[in-house]
Amino acid sequence: MSTNFHSQYYAYELTKQSSASSVGRLSQSLINATVDLNPHQVEAALFAFRAPLDRGALLADEVGLGKTIEAGLIISQLWAERKRKILIIVPPPLRKQWNQELMEKFYIPSMILESKNFNEMQRSGVSNPFHQQDLAVITSFQFARNKDSELKRVNWDLVIIDEAHRLRNVYKKSNKIGRALRSATEGFPKILLTATPLQNSLMELYGLVSFIDPHIFGDETTFRKQFSRGSREMSQADFIDLKQRIKPVCHRTLRRQVTEYVNYTQRIPITQTFIPTEAEWALYERVSSYLQREVLFALPKAQRSLMTLVVRKILASSSFALSDTLQSLIRRLDDLLQGNNVGNLGINKEFYNDVDEFDDTLEEWDDSFEELDINDLTEEEKHALILKEKQELQSYYNLAKSITENAKGDALLLALESGFEKMREIKANEKAVIFTESRRTQNYLKEMLEYKGYNVVLFNGQNSDPEAKKIYQWWLEKHQNDDKITGSKTADMRAALVEYFREHASILIATESASEGINLQFCSLIVNYDLPWNPQRVEQRIGRCHRYGQKHDVVVINFLNSKNAADKRVFELLSEKFKLFDGVFGSSDEVLGTLESGVDFEKRIQEIYQTCRTSEEINSAFSQLQEELDEQIRNKMQETRSSLMENFDDEVREKLRDHFEQTSIQMNRLERFLWNLSKIEGQKEAVFDDASLSFTKDNKKYQFISRMKKEQNSENVVHFRLSHPLANLWVEKAKKRSLKPKEITFMYSDYEGKISVLESLIGKEGWLSLDVINIESVETEQHLIFSAVDTNSNQLDQDICEKLFLLPATDHEDIIVPGSIENTLGYIRECQEDAVLNNIMERTAEYMDSELEKLDKWAKDLKVKLEVEIDEVSVEIDYLKKDSKTIRNIQEKLEMNKKIKELEKKRNDMRRNLYDQQDQIDEQKDTLFEEIEAKLQQKVTKQHLFALKWRII
Template sequence: MEVQDVPHSRVRVSLGEGVIERVRTIGGRDQALVDFLQPGRQVWLPYENLRQIKGARHRFIVGDTGPEDSAERFRFKSLAHALEMWNENTGSLSHLEIDPLPHQIHLVHHILASGHLNWLIADDVGLGKTIETGMLLAALKQRGHLRRVLLVTPAGLTKQWQEELNYKFKMGEFQIYGEDFMINEPRHWKMFDFVIASIDRLKSPENLEQVQQAGKWDIVIFDEAHRLSRRQYGMKLDASQRFQLAANLRRNTDALILLSATPHQGMQDKFQALLELLHPERKEEITTLALNPEIIGDMVFRNNKADVTDAEGNFLFKGKTTRSLPVHVSKEAKEFDKRLQDYLKKGYAAGAALGFKGNAIGFVMTVYRKLAASSVVAIHQALINRKARLEGEMLGGIKFDEIESQDQRFFGEWEEQLYTDAKEFFEGELELLDELIAEADGLRGDDRKLTGFIDQLISEILGSNPNEKVLIFTEYRTTQAYIRDALETRFGEGSVELINGSMPHTQRRDAIARFEDTANFLISTEAGGEGINLQRKCHIMVNFDLPWNPMRLVQRIGRLYRYGQKKRVVVFNLHSPDTADEQVMDLMYTRIDQVVDDLAGVSTEYNEQLRDDILGELADLLDVNQILEQATVEGVTRTQERISEALERAKAATEKQRELFEHAAGFDPNETGSSLRIDHQHGVAFVVGMFRMLSIEVVETTYEGRLFHIRLPEAVQHELGVERSRYEVTLDRDLVVNRPNTHMLDLDSFLMQYLLRKAKSYDFMGLSAVIENHSLKGGALLTSLLRWQNDQGNRMRQEYTAYWVKPNGDVQTNPDAFAEWLKTNGVTGTLTPIREKNQALFKQAELAADKRLQTVSNIHLHPENNQWISGAWLA
């Protein structure tokens, strides 16, 4: 007997619909054991709490065709389940401030469908590992599997992760260990379930002991997992403190996610150690990885830029053009550069003489070189600050040993605030500083880099299109303000917007909005290298200075060179070939391009995206800072040799990594082919239809039908517990960005949840129907929820599945024609079902469902149940 739980107390939530499995009399009271398929529970309940119902299976077999509008009710019930399950399996319909890409949706779907949550996500740089992680967490939250999360990141990225999860995924509950809270005793962990922590903070013995007392975590995530190093020397394993931290945390979770674009780095033993962290039970297989590389297909997921597409199958990237714009400086600027190089050599020598204690001096010299390559005002101000420090007129700043713990996005901005000792690095430094400051001050009146930038480049760009938008990058805020003043002098106040690390998120967002609306120029420090997307309004970028870390350049370009960019991206790199450091920079970037072309050229499937894949991998593997630091002392010839050596090592590592990752799981547009195909239009069809069903008035629609102005009837207001009756609602994320009072109808919306709950309820009906459909002719259409659990009975996976049982008995699962029909109005047909035929049709659907349960099952997934949702005859 099928029954519905009707609690005696009005404030209790019903357990839903279930099937009586057994009955008993105990203590003189009659009870029934009810199997509730949806929550996966069997409960003994008193008979008086149960209401007999007729479920989908019963109605279909006896031929109950439902009410006059049964086709529409069948459609909305199907849409409600389909939308909810798609979100549960991808996280793509939750409250996101992003537009998920197909490869991101597929990655989350693949991981959740695998039946386990122990994966290394190794996407190419710029494909959105942060977004994929947020979507994965959103999907787990939808499933009710997200109660305790620990996210471990490099020291400088804790705040960035907190911001991303808050602003893009509305997960504001994450707190940073050591900044937002501290733990004094183990019981305090009960107050903190969503934690972000720095890997270097946690690895210290006192903090490691604290976190080990935190208990079990639902999931632990390590960002930049290649920092977890364990090397093998003969039979000996040498594990770093970071790796030991991960191994300790692994004992407190059944789910571990590692994030790294370059987990291999040409070191097989280090890579195998990461895989052992994920799957310690498969240690023997992993030890022989070279003989069976295919095993990583169940451990590693990697998306490549060359493979990913949009929803229509088009490549995401339209290509880019990079142009180098040389700017020849004045004779006086060359003389200043020579004198500055002399200052730097003396500083490096003084630092080297002090050994380890002199590292800070070497670091200061390197910062000054980078500032000089940026702009004359940047080095001028730095030299003034140094002199003020020596004369005791400047206090405060960031100390050398604090730099590593700062937010890495704003590294250059921290360098400008570097705290230096109040004593000379070498004898005669103060006198040399006076000379350099005077010379730098004189150069500001004839800055040919700045005038060339405006006269040769910017004027030409705006001459072709006065409304063109230009994104300008620099590492330093001093240079940023300098460029702004020059541009506003030439093009007027309001033509320039800035974003940098000193600005809170809301100010940065407002500056970007003004740039996209009215301003011509947005000048960004490395704050713009993460988290902002400008591809919809801008396709031209100028690098006023080139970063010493090639990975930063890849990240800068990624602000424009990403999904949604309709034009070819044009990148201009300014450089002054007359100065020593810029000659080295030019040499480095030229050699990188040569190696990338070499690697990409050997492939028969060469395309621009492939070249960018390789550039991202190579740049991330390449450590050039030390080489450039030594260039002043060693000269250009030795520097050239060092760059070549470093590139050869990076090239070899890239080749090994690419060869191995051919076996990793990756983006496959057909992967979700067995699932019911759900898109934005299904959401719109469901909302519009349910508004009509529940008498929610659509007063008007604006923005080409994307924005609904609705009025709730009193009955709906009462059920929702709200006093307002008028709302602006939409399913379009782009509209919500600039309309703070517009309600987003995603799967976290209280109103959307109400519509879903209504459509799925028993009293809504739609359990059976006769449907007129020109694409699906004859036979029957049945739907069910298939469920799988792990080996301890915990639910791991659900699928909403439709079965078209044709008149000849053949069954097609999740036909595209059904997915299309869900978007259109359902028409109720006429037909007199015959019980014997109904039984035969239903039997075929049962066999198909059981086959699907069997096909998906593996060592991680075991069949749990099959809940029939609805059945219809096709007239």
């Protein structure tokens, strides 16, 4: 049994805001997360708050360490503090993954904002759809750039940019997306996530840092002159200066530093070769040759390159998929023959319908196919050519329809046998996810595998077949009494299909829509029936299974057409250069990070397929591409990055060990507080079970979240957590309660455990007061201050008072606190408040010193730039004077002297203006520092919570 005094203390402890110098800064997000957090993720989130978050941070942990979880912790903490204007900018394929993980791991609802729903909202009267209430907004780079004016009109609490290395060339004028986003997000706190903060030049680091804080470096010119030569050519002093400047905003952890906490499994590759039948190979050769022609009427010029890519994907998938695609091309030619004006049609939905998630590729695809001019042809000539092309496509269609034996499909049966044998060997679930790029191939494979006795479920971008609807209804009925149902049919359908696969099916056949946003850690066998050319897509597919929570090695089976020279070279690149299929982590950040965009790489591969006709041409083109990749992967910046961005292993490991201990203590403490508070506040409404940490209310079962982390498959229960509306209600009820002084008996005898510091107080009594002090400065902090004495006027430490409230207790009659006791407790409280404020003032002074040093360096950079510009003009004058002496033509000599005089005048003007401009820089620096000083002024408010007379028995 506990009292309302306990409940109020717990409520304030659960919701107080702490300094980023302790794990307590993340209290609310730690207790809300349904993922087992690793200490490096806690450290990264704390670093971001220490940055401080009024500007942001660059989180650059190596790939595979969970940067999304780090960002989720930060978002979750801000969310708990009611700072909910959150914008997340990501590459298109990652939008659903973020949407899903925010909800699954942190219970944060979000909206993916794209053209369709943006326009719908505006038509319905919403002036700015970026302005959402209690919804994080997720959008793509391109869409954010296109809507930058609307984006900047929202006062964002935080902007997250994932895969931020796409913006590392923002200093270049050609990087239009980067520049637009930097301008649109200026002044808002930002978290940039990337495993590859710099790849080829330190200028890339300059670009990313300028996104976060434009006053860390002077400008591009001074940075380039001082730092951009690399660590070997840079002086030791400059290198130390550079490291000190970026240290407050850049954080990086390496995989080797976290192996104590993170158990990684291996990837095991298996290559399944197949030889197409004569008919299949004839179909491939003829259609491939057709696609290489310069003039095609079936593929409109505006989409020629993109549509060619689609045909090639489907051609490599199956003849069953290809026949319908050919039919849609034939229908297009029929329209042309009938005189319909379809020559420049954009995207034909029927044509693209077979390939999922193609909007993502489309968004990044710049179609610039050059076609021969056919305007010289007469209408009769065009008609004849179109008719001939239609007849040709009809012959391909007839050939495709005639093929009944599929060599690749037969090979799949062999692959599954060997794959499941490996699953039995490593004692993993006998489940496989098969990826194909075509929905028609998906249906063919389902029919074939079900005939062979496999239990199969489909997953695609539509999920509208009768079986999917049946599974969806089963799932809704199953979870009608818990909180797994989100209300979004798309999200719930995806969850239903995954759950059905986990519990009932042995095979999930998925299109590209399953490569993002779903977690399949319970499956350890991946089959790339169709292998994408985009390495980032491949990594996303494998990452569905090879991720946190995977207990077994993951087997990756890739299909390879042994007759196709180009397919072999693509597989070689993905396997040997990008290292996607083996090892502990898959592709390294050094390698995958060389790609600005996987779509650009895909276009390079497409170009080879389109232009090369012989094996020799194919091998030559791929060898050239491989040489380019080798040059990028060798990466001359690797040495600089390791010495600049990384800390000593021992230092990092010690810090992580400390965080691991602190986080465990904090979690246990807060979970105990939330559970006890719930029992006190909900005792009249709910029935509680301490053994299972669950309770029943209104015929619903609520399971405490600490158990949910360990039992993710708990059914028909509501996940109870601090952010749950019911928990919010109970916490606020406890905080608002007015408590009159009472006598409280704390019962150590009923406590299950041992608290040594309290044993000496058994049989004693005294007085206690609790106050809360709020300080707004660099950070907003709340401190709970206990003032307590025993009857002999001995002061009780803060730690002892906190431990008192771990004991069960009963309250008695109201009492009046004597004036002498109030004075004693008031004096103790003032001393403790002074200690807290002094500690904060010391931290504030350190922050001011570092900010002043930063601004001094920034101002010095700009002043040096002015002097460098004068020197450059002087050097130019000296060169011209030397050249003038060699000129014999009088007219040329006069022109040269005139140019020299103009430059000398310019230099004199620059010298005269130098001090004025330097003064202006100093004034600008002083203004910036005054703004910082204003932020650092302490605003202190105090609130008395309760007083009581205590006794321990």
